Amino acid sequence: MRLHRNLCFATVDGLLQIFNEGAYADKVVQQLLKRDKRWGSRDRGFVAETTYDIVRWKRLYAEIANVKEPFSRDEIWRIFAVWATLKGIKLPDWSYFENTPQRKIKGRFDELLKIRKFRESVPDWMDDLCEKELGNDLWSKEIAALNKQAEVVLRVNTLKTTKEKLKSELFDLDLDTEEIKDYPYALKLKERANVFVTDAFKNGGFEVQDASSQLVADFLDVKPGMKVIDTCAGAGGKTLHLASLMENKGQIIALDIYANKLNELKRRAKRAGAFNIETRPIESTKVIKKLYDKADRVLIDAPCSGLGVLRRNPDAKWKLQPEFIENIKKTQSEILSTYSRMVKPGGKLVYATCSILPSENQDQVKNFLDSNKDFTFVKDKKVLSHKSGFDGFYMALLEKKN
Known part of the structure; x- marks a missing residue:
């Protein structure tokens, strides 16, 4: 491989923003890729993959280069070398x-x-915490898996197409995909590519969604015609999956504290042909109270440390702080206690996170059940990256007594 000056300069500029200014890697890379219209896909691939690679291995490379943050431009070049x-x-x-x-x-x-x-x-505190919670061997295996680049996985939107049709449509565009055993709606790209420019995406045939994340909506056991509430919907990856599982029948209420994320969900829902979704920003506790005892199913995809998705967000290793994890655990507990009240008697609830820490997962569920005797535990699923090859996730299914 020969290094090209303008591509290396772009990468160094991006790394300075990510390391010294706290900018998010995905946003920086998006901007960098628009820097020169003459760049081909290989050029853009070099900038994106090199930036992410150096972000992922920052501590190792900085230690070898013998430099400390905040990095000067010359020191970034040393890391690059x-x-x-x-x-x-x-x-x-x-x-x-x-x-x-x-x-x-x-x-x-x-x-x-x-x-x-x-x-x-990884930072010392993260290494210590994860070893304490997972044990030495398990953490060693898991962090090695979380340091691998995430593959591109698509979720077929069954409101618009079938897996076979989508596979064939993408194959005609030289995008070769393969099915993944035990993931009924997933197709994995054999080689990385920009799938967002395809008509199949623009027409709502699929979403890009990690295979582990695709398990959550299925776990909620929804049926067409139900009233379902997605309480931390965000931009709606799982909401859209629920809509397809419900065949657009029934009602999904998508809640979030961030109205701008729900606006993005509306846009995505239109493209996906998902018409049974209603968005409601949580502007006060009234929004929640109005829904007490109303839902057949409630999904709590809780805010978390995100330690299970480091493959796709390697800069989170450097942004995350131990105080944040302590605070988010309190938030998880409050959300579970409050939002669970939206489940009607006989209804079901899924609590999910993209974390691998028992303190954010099994421990939260146990504490909730100890203080909420009207709920019973049905089952849970722990997804570890080193076993699945996909993101780390946790999900627990609980049922409200009649």
């Missing part, structure tokens, strides 16, 4: 790469591979 050296890429004779100690870089890399927090590039 470490990345290129470890990838076996020949460094051009640019001033930024003068005196790069390539043999020393490889030696230091071999040394640091023996220490998990460097090998897997």
Whole structure:
């Protein structure tokens, strides 16, 4: 591989924003990809994948480069040189790469591979917390899996098409997909590609949604004609899946504290042909109280640490703080206690997170059941990335007594 100056400059600029200004990697990459209209898909792929790769391994590469935050531009170039050296890429004779100690870089890399927090590039507190909650072996396996690049998985929208038809339509566009055993609505791309420019996407034939995330709506056991409430709907990935499982029959009320996310959900629902969704921003407790004892099914896809989705959000390793996790656990407990009151007698509730920590998952459910005797535990599912190959997730199905 030959390094091109303008692509390397774009990557370094992006990394400065992500590391020094706290910008979100996905937003930065989106902007970078619009930087030069002459770039082809390979150029854009280099910028996106290199940026994410260096973000993912920031601690390891910075340690090898012997630099500390906040990074100067020259120090980012040193980190870039470490990345290129470890990838076996020949460094051009640019001033930024003068005196790069390539043999020393490889030696230091071999040394640091023996220490998990460097090998897997995680902060000390995260390594300690996850080892404490999951155990040494399980955490070692899980973080290794969470450091792999996420594959592109599509969820077929059965309101518009079938898996066979979509597979064929994408194949005609040279987009080869494969089915995933035990994931009835999923198709996985064999090679990464921008699927958002296809007519199949624009016409609502699919959404991009990780395979683990696709399990949640199914777990809620919805039927056409039910009244279903998605309490933390966000932009509506799971809401849209519920609509397709309900065949557009019945009612889904999508709630969220962020009205702008619900506006995005409306736009997506229109494209998906999902007409049984009503959005309601939570502007006061009245919105919740009006729905007490009204729903056949309630989904609480709770806010969480997001430790199960580090494959697609590697910058979360550096943004997340231990205080946030302590605070979010209180929020989860409050949400579960309040929103569960929307389930009618005989109805069911799913509590889900994209976290791998028992303290956000099983422990929350146990504490809730201990103080809410009108609910019973039906089943739960723990999805770990190193076993599934997809995101880490948790979901528990509870039933309200008649």
